[in-house]
Amino acid sequence: MPKVMIIECMQEISSFNPLPSHYENFHIERGEEIYAQRGLNTAIGGALQVFETQPDLSVVPVIAARAGSAGPLSGQGWQRLSEEILEAVENRLSGVDAIYFSLHGAMGAQTELDPEGHLLAEIRRMAGPNVPIVISLDLHGILTDKMLRQVDGLAIYHTYPHVDFADTGERAARLLVRLLEGKSRPVVARVVIPALVRGDELITRTGCYGDLIRECQRLERDGTALAAGIMIGNPFTDVPELCSQVLVMTDGDQETAKREAERIAHEFWPQRFRMQGKLIPLDRAIAQARTIEGPVVFTDAADATSSGATGDSHIILKALRDAGYSKRVLVQIVDPDAAAAAHKAGVGATVNVSLGGFYDKQRFEPMRVRAEVKLLSDGNSRLETMKIGLAAGPTAVLAFDNFTVVVFSRSISLFDRAMYYSNGLDPEDFDLIVVKSPHTEYHMYDGWVEKNFNVDAPGATSANLKSLGHTVCARPMYPLDEGVAFTAAARIYER
Structure with a gap:
């Protein structure tokens, strides 16, 4: 009975976040603990749905490490994490016939700029040349040359905001089963595009990027390609191979893979102007x-914790207060000291605290407020779409004037409403809601607010990409440089 090993290592970082992340940021499932993802909208959850319906196949769950977006992983943290993953793989590798590896693609460590490439190269060395390896990736990942030289196949998210986690895992698993059965000889064409993109046109439901993704889906569905996708990288992960890229994988047909990848890349390039943040x-x-009667959202994409920012920006909050904005405002912020002060004082107490600038002190100077402690919680919740846990640490709801602020002890992903709901707050009860994510699923906010303002503010994940200060990625790169030229030229990968 063929054995399929399951591994996961997922984190997205912003190189411009001054706070490094650590080993302790990772939630790690070891061995059969991975089965906790059964039925969840995660890549492993989707892969398990495929593998466990194959009567002549057995699963070897090894290790799954996942961390929220943050700053670069510390050198010590990377050493401990990578050694643990590779040791776990080596200990369970005997008799394994295939490997599924769930990755994000936009990791970065202080001592390793291509963590996924390192892990894949070491696993390939241990497994040998004949064990098929298939990976799944976030479309915000950076798929490097080193990664591509180790793998036999891939599957890439097709939606943004992301909802197809499990679907991507299913596609990866079906491909791996096909490889085990000897039915395919994958060949991958990769076209690197020197462009970083951001903004509303990346919403796949409505934007021009989505139109191109649907071409990739068509290639998969009509059998032209085994897999196809457009990875736009994470513009805040400043690493050597940061870029946008088109990937087309066919069954042994180099010419078709090359032709289709170059065609889609040629269609992508003129759209790069549209794919920029409109601030x-x-x-x-x-x-x-x-002047707007209905509720509005202020999107603070510059402090998007799901993209790797610190979450401790108070820029919008302070500007609203200074401008005398009088309607009901709902805000989220990361500030461990303020949360601790509220927990010490208790519900109903009045506290004098500083908000903002706890981590990113160069960008944000703390503001003093006198607030009532309305609610205290442990900061635990679950993401609306993926249903995986959030752990913000001791959390407090503070109220002053017309402002309600949810204060967390730790940075967590804030691309839905989970942490508002879990702390007794409904965004629909407010006139202005601050969302620290570049985008959310349509029904969460855009479906009922009068207007979503994508505000221009400083932060480690600002859509004003020129303001960030890239020093590592390849140049010239649009929009960081003027007069960037591009001719689509596919590189072929075949193992």
Whole structure:
């Protein structure tokens, strides 16, 4: 009976976040603990649905390490994490016939700029040349040359905001089963595009990027390709191979893979202008929000914890207070000291605390507030879509004037409403809601608010990409440089 090994290592980082992440940031499932992902909307959850319906196949669950987006992983943290993963693989590798590896693709460590490539190269060395390895990736990942030289197949997210986690795992698993049966000889064409993109046109339901992704899906569905996708990288992960890229994988047909990858890349390149963040000055957004009767969202994509920011920006909160905005405002912020002070004081107490600038002190100077402690919690919740856990640490709801602020002790992903709901708050009860994510699923906010303002603010994940200060990625790169030229030229990978 063929044995399939399951591994996972997922984290997305911002190189511009001054706070490094550590081994302790990772939630690690070892061995059969991985089965906790059964039925969840995760890549492993989807893969298990395929593998466990194959009567002549057995699963070897090894290790799954997942961390929220943050700053670069510390050197010590990377050493401990990588050694643990590779040791776990080596201990269970005997008799394994195939490997499924769930990755994000936008990791980065202080001592290793291509963590996924390192792990894949070491696993390939241990497994030998004949064991098929298939990976799944976030479309915000950076698929490197080193990674591609180790793998036999891949599957890439097709949605943003992401909802197809399990679907991507299923596609990867079906491909791996096909390889085990000897039915395919994958060949991958890769076209690197020197462009970093951001903004509303990346929403796959409505944007021009989604139109191109649907071409990739068509190639998969009509059998032209075994897999196809457009990876746009994470523009905040400043590593040597940061880029956008088109991947087309066919069954032994180099010419088709090359032709289709180059065609889609040629279609992508003229759209790069549209795929940039459309930001509104904060003072203008506030002035317009005053005159709008219905609720509005202020998107603080520059402090998006799901993209690797610290979450401790108070820029919007302070600007609203200074401008005398009088309607009901709901905000989230990371500030361990403020949360601790609230827990010490207790519900109903009044506290004098500083908010903001706890980690990113160069960008944000703390603001003093006198607030009532309305609610205290342990900061635990579950993401709306994926249903995986969130752990923000001791959390407090503070209220002052017309502002309600949810204060966390730790940075967590804030791309849905989970942490508002879990702390007794419904965004629909407020006039202005701050969302620290570049985008959310349509029904969460955009489906019912009058206007979503994508405000121009400083932060480690600002859509104003020129403001960040890239020093490592290949240059020239649009929009960091002027006059960037591009001709689509596919490189072929075949093992």
